[in-house]
Amino acid sequence: MTVNSIGEYPVLPRDVVDNFHGNIFVVLGWDKHMMISSPMAFPLPPDMPFGALVQEVMPAAFGPHPEWGEIDWATVEWTLDGEPFTPDMEKSLADNGIGHKSVIRLRTPGLDGIAGVGI
């Protein structure tokens, strides 16, 4: 479908990657941990190693959650843009297939959130 307008309607996407000064827009979500009330977004260099994302970026968003320190990283289930995904911690975000406006989600089996109900 297309917009109904009185004349030509220019397509001006405001959030193209070129507007982010060399960064890509990356979304991080921790499933069923609703104390953090929504997924969080970050402007990140695409050559950042995935390990740095886990160690340096994720704690800013998820660190306040009481279960953050209990995560067993060997059992984390990842998805990238809706597909199951096994990140390589040494490789860059780009080499892990992460692009502009990608969504990375983690599931942590056995950690069911505050009160065990997904908070």
Place this chain on the structure above:
Amino acid sequence: MARMTLKERYHHMTRLGWQPTYQPMEKVYPQATYEGIKVRNWDDWEDPFRMTMEAYWKYQGEKERKLYAIMDSFAQNNGHLNLSDARYVNALKLFLQGVTPLEYQAHRGFARQARQFPGEGASVACHMQSLDELRHTQTQIHTLSHYNKYFDGFHDFTRWHDRVWYLSVPKSFFDDASTAGPFEFIVSVGFSFEFVLTNLLFVPFMSGAAYNGDMSTVTFGFSAQSDESRHMTLGLQAVKFMLEQHEDNVPIVQQWIDKWLWRGYRVLSLVAAMQDYMLPESPMSWKEAWEIYFEENGGALFQDLERYGIRMPDYAPICAAEKDHLSHQVWGILYNHTAAAAFHTWVPDERKMDWLSAKYPDTFDKYYRPRLEYWRELEQKGERYYSQTLPLICQTCQIPMGFTEVANGDPMQVAYRSTEYNGDRYHFCSDPCQAIFEREPEKFVHAWLPPQQIFQGNCGGASLEDVLKWYNIQPGDNLDYAGSPDEQRWLEWKGLAAAREAAE
């Protein structure tokens, strides 16, 4: 000369229905046809009120005299001291920041419809509503100016409306309506918002004011109410007119109703949080209001519209599933991000939590009380939780993505939806927000999304401090109610400060 009848007087005082001779009609009314709405006869749209300007000024002037007398007496008697609690004032902050600027946008929008509708009845009714909306803007600013003298969070509401993240929700809603054609505009604002959803705005704010001792706000509510009934009549009449003029209009109108009831519902989720959490004394819960005003009254309306071929939007089951969660989820979002808001949030006290538990027996104690109790624990340790990062927000409604898969039986899992357009990804909070985008992607790809704008360097800088400066949110406007200057002043006025210190 014989005295004219009311109808003749009205005709002579309005006289908008002349036939142009220098220019063809389609050039005089260039926006009348491009949306695809077919009109056989504009004269079928009669203005039911037949009010002349003379009568209009007289009625409105009378109402204003009463309103301003009450406002004066409220100010002279320090009416704010009779409020149930200073937390209540945050509802007024949200109103002034989020709703009053929309009244002004409605004033502009209806002025445009008055100019663009070729029919005399439609044009006169839109003129009147345009004037009403300007009056509402003014009376709201005047009424709430009293609070600006005593509380934070009022002093720069127009700038905040244009810049601050949670206010991009109502602002973008109205920007979307204002950039639509005249027929879509009147379905969006006149029908969906003013006719179907209006009580869901009016009851929390105006009845909320009455329940919390705010007679000044109650009075502006009453002063606006007689106008609102005129607006509701116009909204319903506009929709019925389109449906009666041509059967080809039915699917177009249905699509607009689907879009705008959802968009209005998403904006009202901010009101839901206000209603259930900010009002110390609440006339009813969001869930109760939704059941009465949407499910019952809205249900009856759609039965009435069935004979035109209009049906209830197919996402109604999502709203029904969300009604036990909506206000709690949005309060959670606001609580997370209060460091960048021009109002306060807080963990409700035990009495309020018990009220929430009684109103939401299936969800509050299970999913939301434990979260609030954990936040309270952190607060008591001096570690009040504020999010240090920015949320992903929905491309369409611009609310942080805190809504969940409750309609699919998974109430604690955030709902993610996305689509691709011209090689870029776009994210949504729900199926209806995605469907709205996909119908008109060109319109939503250039949405001004606050987190993205901060990252692009367009909001004063990268740190919270930089952004707050650009927002002109000053110390005291933001953060938790506990420890705020609002709280400190309130306790002093009420003679409670000493008692609080002694207890500590």
